Amino acid sequence: MSLKTVLALILLCLLAVVSCNRSSGPAASKLLIYTPHGQAQLRDFIARYQQQYPNTDVQFLDMGSREILERVRAERNRPQADLWWGAAHTTFQTAADENLLASYRPSWSDKVAASTHDPQGRWYGVYETPEVIVYNNEAVRPEDAPRDWDDVLDPKWRDKILIRNPNPSDSMRAIFGAMIWRFHKDTGSPEKGYDWLRRLDANVHEYTADGTLLMQKLARREGLLSLWNLPDVWIYKEQRGFPLAYVIPASGTPVISDGIAVVRGAPNEAEAQRFYEFATTPENLVLAARTYYRVPVRTDIDRSHLPGWMNEPFNRMPVDWELLRNQGNDWLRYWDTEIRGRSK
Amino acid sequence: MSYNTSSRLSFTRSPRLFLFLITGVVLLYGVIYPNLEVVVTSLQRDHQWTLANYREALSQSAVLESVLTSLGVSTLTVLFCALVGIPLAFLFERYSFPARRLFAVLAALPLVLPPLVGTVAFIFLCGESGILSRLVQSALRLETPPWSLRGWTALLLFHTYTMYPFFYVLTGAGLRRIDAGLAEAGRSLGAGSVQVLFRVVLPQLTPSIVAAGLLTFMTSMASFSAPLLFGGSVRVLTLEIFTARQRGDLELALTETVILAAFSLGALIFFQRYEGTRRFAAAAMKGTGRRLKPITSGKARAAAVVCGVLFATLLVLPVATLILVSFAQDGRWTTQTLPPAYTLANYARILTEKDASEVFVNSLSMSAIAALAALLWSFCVATLARGKGSRVWKRLLSLLVLVPWALPGTVVAVALAEAYGKPSPLLRSYVLIGTFWILPVVYFLRFMPLVVRAVQASMEQLDPALEEAAGSLGARWWRRFRRVTLPLVWPGAAAGTLLAFVIALGEYVASVLLFVPSNRPVSIAIASELRDFNLGAAAAYGVVLMGIIAVSMIVAARFERWRS
DSSP: OOHHHHHHHHHHHHHHHHHHHHTTOOOSEEEEEEESSOHHHHHHHHHHHHHHOTTEEEEEEEOOHHHHHHHHHHTTTSOOOSEEEEEEHHHHHHHHHTTOEEOOOOTTGGGSOGGGBOTTSSOEEEEEEEEEEEEETTTSOGGGSOOSGGGGGSGGGTTTEEEEOSTTOHHHHHHHHHHHHHHHHHHSSSHHHHHHHHHHHHHEEEEESSHHHHHHHHHTTSOSEEEEEHHHHHIIIIISOOOEEEEOOTTOBOEEEEEEEEETTOTTHHHHHHHHHHHTSHHHHHHHHHHHOOEEOOTTSOGGGSOGGGGSOOOBOOOOHHHHHHHHHHHHHHIIIIITTTOO | OGGGHHHHHHHHHTTHHHHHHHHHHHIIIIIIHHHHHHHHHHTEETTEEOSHHHHHHHHSHHHHHHHHHHHHHHHHHHHHHHHHHHHHHHHHHHEEOTTHHHHHHHHTGGGGSOHHHHHHHHHHHHSTTSHHHHHHHHHTTOSSOSOOOOHHHHHHHHHHHHHHHHHHHHHHHHHHHSOHHHHHHHHHTTOOHHHHIIIIIHHHHHHHHHHHHHHHHHHHHHOOHHHHHHOTTOOOHHHHHHHHHHHTOHHHHHHHHHHHHHHHHHHHHHHGGGGGGHHHHHHGGGSOOOOOEEOOSHHHHHHHHHHHHHHHHHHHHHHHHHHHHHTBOTTOOSSSSSOSOBOSHHHHHHHHSHHHHHHHHHHHHHHHHHHHHHHHHHHHHHHHHHSSOOHHHHHHHHHHHHHHHHSOHHHHHHHHHHHHSSOBTTTBTOOOTTSTTHHHHHHHHHHHHHHHHHHHHHHHTSOHHHHHHHHHTTOOHHHHIIIIIHHHHHHHHHHHHHHHHHHHHTOOTTHHHHOOGGGOOHHHHHHHHHHTTOHHHHHHHHHHHHHHHHHHHHHHHHHHHHHO
8 A cells, every 4th residue: 555545545534524524414403312211212202303393403322321420520511412311310419419400490390299300490300210129920920029128138039139230220229229218217327228238139149230131131031030110121021022020019119200401501402492391291201101111200191091000009118319319329339349249 | 962963963854853743742632631630630639639539449448359350350361361372373373274374364353353242242152041051051951051151250251252362463473573593493403392492482472472461461451341241249440440430439430540550551661671672583584484384194184173163163153143143033032042033124224224324434434533543643653763862762652652552441531531521721622522533532542552563563673774775875754764664664554553443443431431423433332222122233233343344354455465
């Protein structure tokens, strides 16, 4: 290859870059969404949004909610995203405290419970996510499945439980936090909760790196039992045909408010607000409930349109979320260093 | 001073000052400033200088444990890779047997397997519910899976599989450079073949083996996806950094980052002492090459072929698994040994969707920009490192160039995010994070050491007399470079550039922290599909990526042959 060829190649590459940068096309306005809600739901919502607003170029990046927090943090001096759709209210409150979110009061702001939004309007809850006990129903009969949290500590589940790594997962943080809170509310110390997690650790077969691997390994019977969030269980059960069933723990379960927020300094703030409203209309909430198993937070929804299981009553655990948010990192660090994998 | 003036003058006629400037600027912006920023941050708390972060980190037993585990894993990885890679290199470089060339190429295959793709393929193949495990389970009618892909064994197995090519490739190259005459002389003086091996051949190979060991050690220290996915309860430093970041423990994460970097750099500095011995191998080039020894005896020949086929199967299995899964219908593969239903839908999906073709264009163009920039820049560095100047200065130069290679991808990304995620003294108000250019920059920084090493190695083997001859015939610097140096150095440089390009194509760990929609690379698309449990689509992306890598390597090889 002569020097000329090399130079020609470089030129060619530069041309390619310039041309593909241009090919993104002149749309009237743009919108970038960070979301953990999965490609299927996002593509569906964006396609229908663009039917209404054809001149908007909507893009999304799908990442775990904690990854989004890290990214929004890193980009605080040059925000890329306009809208952040999906994360536990605890994560959103952390982001709000770090001044990463802009305040926006949606048109339905009076139609939600006070606990499911930030007082300053920097995030609002959209969906509710209850945490459940999930098991492989080809390997475990329903009558043998655990009824409550403490049942999973039974020695008969030794080496049968799969747990998703809690550090990056809002659901697992909520579950672990709730287990510590159960004892903390009486004793004022996490010690008893740590003991609970220690006994769980003794039964754990593996801590999986992510939720996908968790579901896969559960379906393939690497373990028989797990703790996970209800919408995901429904998606894998119905859309993927996985052999799963769930139990809502009898003594009550923590329920996360899965929220939405406009990013502070968003390049396309008005467009972000428009999508915010679009994603949370009653019609779209019902659609998300039916197709993606998301339980709506808005109180003015006609609940007869929702799938039957969403209207079945269950016990809510009155978790002290502020405590979880403030102490959660220390608890997790302790779990990480002193409990994980140490009980065998 | 005065007697030096004439030689100084001849420098200025070469564009030495210009090269010096480029090299300096790149090192300052890409290596020195971002890493210094990380070190400074780790030494501060509320803008006060303190060692508190280190005291806290080192007082935690988990951190100490992870440091020791990382070192242990890496040392064992080096050992196992050497045990596999060196004998293989001898086999393929010394003996001829049927299909030798095919096996020789296959043996380097894991080198170009993108890490994320490799780990996924490995899980499908050897995982607890993977094909091999299910096969054994059903063959032996076992109640439970015969093994679980977790912990030290799994980690070391995967590391050996992906990293032994460093030993294989470098030892092979070293063997090709060895002067067969020396071994011949040894033998004629009455040395037995074992003695020749240990007293003549291996000493000549030391630089290659040390270089391979260093590469393996640093890559293993930086390994992330493997411990994440099947490390089990093995705590390595990269994972600790990751979890600390996810907990929001940013100070601890940065401190652990500096600790990890210190160990990798320490190994680098320690082993660089062996660099000097390289000239020994270079000098030997003037001797005669060694002919391949044909394996003629029927039994040995059959044994060699059987071993070759077995070995090749082992190497190809993960790739074959990936191809198989790419045709599997999603969601149907649960407790069966092999996926029960097949479809073309995965390929149809990624080939027709607009964002799918875009990620390939993005990865290709960004890797090409990074690789070509690395090529141009490595000539600057190699020319400077070869020219006159003090030894200390040159060692510092080659150390600085290697720093990004010694650092895990996450660390490079975090350092850049720290340094250029806000207005900085170097870039003023320009914030690089969030632009298209951040990824080409990261790819350049991470993989330019490969190109620099390749160019430097080729230049070291260049006889200075050739250039001097050209100079005395009146050729200026540029003409000498273009007509004498470049043609001789080109094969090595091209190979290094191609390797950097191919590895950049599959880069994941740094990309995941820094990508934006306009530069979303293939690896991120794969990760997205995995997140959504579209395993077939993820595998299909992986297969197309490997196809692109294979095509570019074949085209490059053809091109080289056609040129010569």
